[in-house]
Amino acid sequence: MDLIIAKDYEEMSRAGADIFADLLRNDPSAVLGLATGSTPIGLYQSLVADCDAGRISFADVTTFNLDEYCQLPVTDVNSYRYFMDHNLFDKVDIDPAHVHLPNGNAPDREAECLQYEDAIARAGGIDIQLLGLGHNGHIGFNEPASDFPVITHVVDLTPSTIDANARFFDSEDDVPKQAITMGIGTIMKARRIVLLASGEGKADIVARSAFGPVMPSVPASVLQLHPNVTVIVDEAAAAALPRA
Ligand code: GLP
Numbered sequence: 001m002d003l004i005i006a007k008d009y010e011e012m013s014r015a016g017a018d019i020f021a022d023l024l025r026n027d028p029s030a031v032l033g034l035a036t037g038s039t040p041i042g043l044y045q046s047l048v049a050d051c052d053a054g055r056i057s058f059a060d061v062t063t064f065n066l067d068e069y070c071q072l073p074v075t076d077v078n079s080y081r082y083f084m085d086h087n088l089f090d091k092v093d094i095d096p097a098h099v100h101l102p103n104g105n106a107p108d109r110e111a112e113c114l115q116y117e118d119a120i121a122r123a124g125g126i127d128i129q130l131l132g133l134g135h136n137g138h139i140g141f142n143e144p145a146s147d148f149p150v151i152t153h154v155v156d157l158t159p160s161t162i163d164a165n166a167r168f169f170d171s172e173d174d175v176p177k178q179a180i181t182m183g184i185g186t187i188m189k190a191r192r193i194v195l196l197a198s199g200e201g202k203a204d205i206v207a208r209s210a211f212g213p214v215m216p217s218v219p220a221s222v223l224q225l226h227p228n229v230t231v232i233v234d235e236a237a238a239a240a241l242p243r244a
Contacts, residue, residue, distance in 0.1 A: 001210060001223065001224060001226075001229045001230075001231060002229065002230045002231070003210065003230075003231050003233070003241075004230065004231070004232045004233070005233055005234075005235060005238045005241075006232060006233065006234050006235070007234065007235060008234050008235065009042055009198045009199075009234055010042060011234070012042070012196060012198055012232050012233065012234045013040075013041075013042025013043045013045070013046055013196075014042075014046050015232050016040070016043040016046075016130070016194055016196050016232050017042075017043045017046030017047050017050065018046075019128070019194055019230065020032070020043070020047060020128065020130070020194075021046075021047065021050050021055065021056050023127065023128055023192075024056040024057070024058070024061065025055075025056060027127065028057060028059070028060045028061070029060040029061065029062070030061055030062075030127045030128065031061075031062045031063070031064070031120075031123050031124060031125065031126050031127045032061055032062070032063045032064070032126070032127065032128055032129075032130070033063075033064050033065075033066065033126040033128065033129030033130060033182075033187070033190055034063050034064070034065045034066070034084065034088070034130055035065070035066050035130045035131055035132050035140075036065070036066070036067070036080045036083045036084065036132075037132040039132040039133070039196045039197065039198055040087075040130055040132060040196060041087055043130070043196065044087045044088045045087075047088065047092070048088065048091045048092060051091070051092040051093065057093055058092040058093050058094035059093050059094070059095065060095075060098075061094060061098060062098040062099075062100070062123050063089075063094070063098065063099050063100060064100045064101075064116075064119070064120050064123070064126060064182075065080060065084060065100065065101040065102070066129075066131070066139075066140035066141075066181060066182050066187070067080060067102065067140045067141045067179050067180060067181035067182065068080045068081065068101045068102045068103070068104040068179060068180055069104050069176040069178075069179050070104040070105070070109070070154065070176055070177075070178040070179055070180060071104065071105060071176055071178070072104060072105075072176050073105070074105070078168050078169055079104075080101060081101050084099070084101065100116070100119055100120075102116050102152065102180035102181070102182075103180075104176075104178075104179065104180050109154050109180065110154070112180065113151065113152040113153050113154065113180060114151075114152075116152045116180070116182075117151050117152045117186060120182075120186065125189060125190070125191065126189070126190040126191065127190070127191050127192065128190065128191065128192045128193070128194060129187055129190035129192070129193045129194070130194050130195075130196070131187070131193060131194065131195040131196070131220075131223075132195070132196060132197070133195060133196075133197045133202055133205060133206065133209065133220055134160075134161060134164065134205075135160065135164055135201065135202070135205055136158065136160050136161065136205070137205050137208065137209055137217075137218040137219050137220045137221065138158075138161060138219050138220070139184070139187060139195075139219050139220045139223075140181040140182050140187060141155050141157065141161070141179040141180075141181035142155070142181055142182075142183065142184050142187075142219045143155060143156075143157065143158045143161060143219070144158070144216065144217045144218065144219060145216050145217070145219070146216060146217075147216050148183075148184040148185070148216050148219070148222055149183040149184055149185070150183045150184065150185035150186075151182075151183040151185055151186055152180065152181065152182050152183055152186055153180070153181065153183055154178055154179070154180055155178065155179055155180075155181050156177060156178055157175075157176070157177055157178065157179060162175045162177065184219060184222055188222065188223075188225070188226055191228065192228045192229075192230075193223060193226055193228065193229045193230070194229075194230045194232065195209075195220070195223065195229065195230070195231045195232070196232050196233070197231070197232075197233045197234075197237040198233070198234045198236065198237050199234070199236050199237055200236040200237070200239060202233070202236075202237040203236065203237050203238070203239040203240040203241075204240050205218075205220070206231070206233055206237050206238065206240065206241065207240040207241050207242070208221065209221050209223065210223075210224070210231055210241070211241070211242055
């Protein structure tokens with residue numbers, strides 16, 4: 001696991017964006033795994049700026065997002081589809097046909113999960129997966145559990161995740177209680193993983209994820225077993241890391 005400690009959120013975002021931009025220059029038809037949440041917004045802004053300046057293009061890129069809420073219209077401002085359109089897809093030259101998010105409104109959710117997993121495989125797998133980090137160690141929406149879920153699946157969100165995400169909704173009651181998420185196995189199959197974390201509120205879970213025991217009650221700890229992971233944190237999120 002490579003660890004980069006950036007000065008602040010801006011430096012963290014630029015460092016993460018540089019990894020994606022380098023990949024796109026070397027492989028313009030790369031398959032990107034993308035994430036939502038407040039953490040990656042700066043990275044997306046940097047990539048939009050790179051695309052505007054002609055340094056990178058998304059024309060041949062394929063994307064798969066980690067997760068999507070269930071039973072929330074994609075037009076809702078809190079849907080992850082809306083987030084991605086607003087923060088990246090509408091601002092770059094990506095082909096909308098190459099964009100994939102799980103369909104949280106699919107009538108048959110189990111079939112949707114299998115179809116999503118299959119679509120990733122047919123695209124040749126994910127070259128680079130971007131991750132944020134939940135306060136309880138979740139990645140995508142893989143919540144602390146008694147085992148590591150392997151493939152894309154429907155998940156019941158934990159009260160702590162519902163509480164954390166309530167800030168985006170009018171009230172906690174409006175936060176969807178379920179989501180479809182890539183599994184831990186899906187994420188671990190990505191050829192490279194970049195995890196971003198920012199702010200002192202993430203310091204404890206960053207330390208437990210990167211240096212604590214690997215266990216499903218801290219889902220991100222599984223990343224210690226992946227051969228090509230870069231963790232980029234700002235100084236605040238690095239505060240609880242062992243000094244050495
Ligand atoms: C949500 C997303 C995760 C994200 C997490 C952290 O739960 N499903 O993919 O990593 O939020 O969000 P933030 O970056 O806002 O702290």
